[in-house]
Amino acid sequence: MQNDETDTRLLALLAENARTPVVTLARQLGLARTTVQARIERLETTGAISGYTIRRGAGGRAALRATVLISIEPRSGPSVLARLKALSGVEQVHTTSGRWDLIAILSATTPERLDQTLDDIGAAKGVLSSESLIHLSTKIDRS
Numbered sequence: 001m002q003n004d005e006t007d008t009r010l011l012a013l014l015a016e017n018a019r020t021p022v023v024t025l026a027r028q029l030g031l032a033r034t035t036v037q038a039r040i041e042r043l044e045t046t047g048a049i050s051g052y053t054i055r056r057g058a059g060g061r062a063a064l065r066a067t068v069l070i071s072i073e074p075r076s077g078p079s080v081l082a083r084l085k086a087l088s089g090v091e092q093v094h095t096t097s098g099r100w101d102l103i104a105i106l107s108a109t110t111p112e113r114l115d116q117t118l119d120d121i122g123a124a125k126g127v128l129s130s131e132s133l134i135h136l137s138t139k140i141d142r143s
Helices: 005-016 023-031 033-045 077-086 111-123
Strands: 064-072 088-094 101-108 127-134
Touching: 005 023, 005 033, 005 111, 023 033, 064 077, 064 111, 077 101, 077 111, 101 111, 111 127
Parallel strands: none
Antiparallel strands: 064 101, 064 127, 088 101
């Protein structure tokens, strides 16, 4: 089933604060509480909402974050991904188009831990090269 404009607005409100009471959401959307509840249940059932989580504030996040651009050998994707998955400092990995094959998002509590994770990535069998970009400050965060 296709999401309509109301579903899109509801998802945006929930993304902003998933703990917003249904009655408040209903008021903001100009709908009955039961209608909003039914929409939320449908969005969960269809997979448009796959779960609820927290967004960590500055005090709850690791002190250091980095993005690593990774080039890998042909057909080494599964083994490289398995190695990246085993590294606790690796939060996300994305495939890409263009010069780099993968983008990994890292977090660490100390520069030494970040350095070790970067070394582990560079030493992984199948990794041809990597380039790391240390995050200095966040200017926009819509996650």
